Amino acid sequence: xxxxxxxxxxxxxxxxxxxxxxxxxxxxxxxxxxxxxxxxxxxxxxxxxxxxxxxxxxxxxxxxxxxxxxxxxxxxxxxxxxxxxxxxxxxxxxxxxxxxxxxxxxxxxxxxxxxxxxxxxxxxxxxxxxxxxxxxxxxxxxxxxxxx
Numbered sequence: 001x002x003x004x005x006x007x008x009x010x011x012x013x014x015x016x017x018x019x020x021x022x023x024x025x026x027x028x029x030x031x032x033x034x035x036x037x038x039x040x041x042x043x044x045x046x047x048x049x050x051x052x053x054x055x056x057x058x059x060x061x062x063x064x065x066x067x068x069x070x071x072x073x074x075x076x077x078x079x080x081x082x083x084x085x086x087x088x089x090x091x092x093x094x095x096x097x098x099x100x101x102x103x104x105x106x107x108x109x110x111x112x113x114x115x116x117x118x119x120x121x122x123x124x125x126x127x128x129x130x131x132x133x134x135x136x137x138x139x140x141x142x143x144x145x146x147x148x
Contacts, residue, residue: 007069041112103121
């Protein structure tokens with residue numbers, strides 16, 4: 001396969017996963033505005049699983065770009081902006097642990113969660129969504145060698 005074609009395919013794959021990941025996070029946030037009916041909690045739990053799988057997939061896609069992409073590790077490894085972006089992504093991952101645990105608990109329970117618990121989880125998801133903004137701002141900076 002042509003080197004530039006492989007790079008374009010890897011980048012496209014990572015971008016599609018990033019959009020799906022964003023939609024999954026936004027979908028969870030929206031579901032937390034619906035009534036705490038059993039069907040909504042089940043959908044929230046399923047979406048959380050998909051969100052976790054997409055987070056793992058984007059890490060794999062990014063790693064593939066580091067290993068086999070046109071720029072490679074030498075381009076990203078000493079770029080402070082890249083590390084800041086990776087730190088934001090990692091922070092989102094860490095922040096998603098508590099909501100995932102809560103969603104699992106709610107899914108196992110027969111009683112719906114209280115409005116206060118739902119509002120608390122919605123705030124957590126709002127912070128995760130907010131951290132996507134610096135990621136979106138840092139991505140083009142990395143592509144233009146800002147931070148090297």
